[in-house]
Amino acid sequence: MTPRRHPISDRLIEYAAGSLNPERRLVVGAHVRVCPACAGEIAIVEAVGGVLIDALPAVEMHEDALALALARIERPAPPRREPAPGIQGWIDAPAAAVESARRRRRWAAPGVWVAPVIGGPYGRRSYLLGIGPGISVPRHTHLGSELVCVLKGAFEDRGEIYGPGDFCESDEDVEHRPRVTHGGDCVCLVAVDASLVARDWLGRIFQPLVRI
């Protein structure tokens, strides 16, 4: 299934140029690896990067640099890590997300689990959020922005359905209350610049528990 909702081109350019922070990079990357259209955009930007790096003025390397490199290539390479098997029912997801889901998942509220992927419980970070069918995230807004890629299931937000592989970005002007569809549970990979700002009483109770 090909995703229908994509990052804006700014994000794809930043991804290809390498200027996204690691938290955002992970979420944009999760979408790109299942989205041929965005991967194509990125291939073009990377080709531009190749031409530009090739055109940079050469900076002198250390005088022994080539000798060192030729010695290093003779050393045995460390074994390549086998990619961990994916998770049943998920899209093909980044290894870091799969590993977090297996090892760092904790129940945060009935029907809701979280697993940190990059960063701690506060501030800029990325995490997995698993939510049961029909459950809503309490109304909230953000300081800075929130990037989401759906790894499993679907949620509804502001009249739109986001399904597997879909990407959704909300900035601080957005106040929303996403709800998981009734078809099944939903797992999202999320990057935030800062903690959510709860907008109702339920959220203010929910947030300290879930710490999202």
Add this chain to the structure above:
Amino acid sequence: MSTGAGSHSVLTGASVIQAVEYNVTRAMNAVTVSRQGHSVERAPEVRAAKRSPMAISGAQPTAGLPGLSALIVAIAERGDRAAFATLFNHFAPRVKSYMLRLGADGQLAEELAQETMLTVWRRADGFDPARAAASTWIFTIARNLRIDAARRGQRMKHDDPFDETIAPDLPDAILSAAQDETRVASAIGQLPLDQARVIREAFFSDKPHSEIAAELGLPLGTVKSRLRLAMARLRGLLGEAA
């Protein structure tokens, strides 16, 4: 990483033209090398100086693999050390240059250039010349290693910086456009100067767009829209010729 003072100087219009011309010359050289074979190892600057500027115009057919790509294939197929040395002499100084521009100090830049070339050796079997030009592939390795180095300080458990390179199949038109350095370089050469400038800044400045905007003396919205226009234009130029 520390930020070297003056490493993010604002480009003048003239230097952009030079850069773009140089891009095109370089891309043409890549094609030339393949025709000459790569037994002769010559500084790229020497080759560049020997090229006539006239060679820039006109679409030269890129029959077979461009030379630098063939070198990577030679590494993959038979562990060709001479091919590696040629690639090293060409790319290591440029990768170092890239790292320095993005704020690495001399030692880190040197290490990351070494690391990039070691990765080229070890992962040469993953290079697909039908999918990317040599310079593109090496750029992505350098970029990923830089990102990985930058986050080493974080608490995050290390994951494979190349995990993300598992990309879905791409449309043929994009593949054939993106793997052809000459076409990409000529497309960049056709961009209006202000668009070429924001593109360069997007790659070679480790700063958010808002800071780039301040340096260029432009509103943020202008920088963003120029970047989008530039990319749309490149896509158009590369797509048209497909």
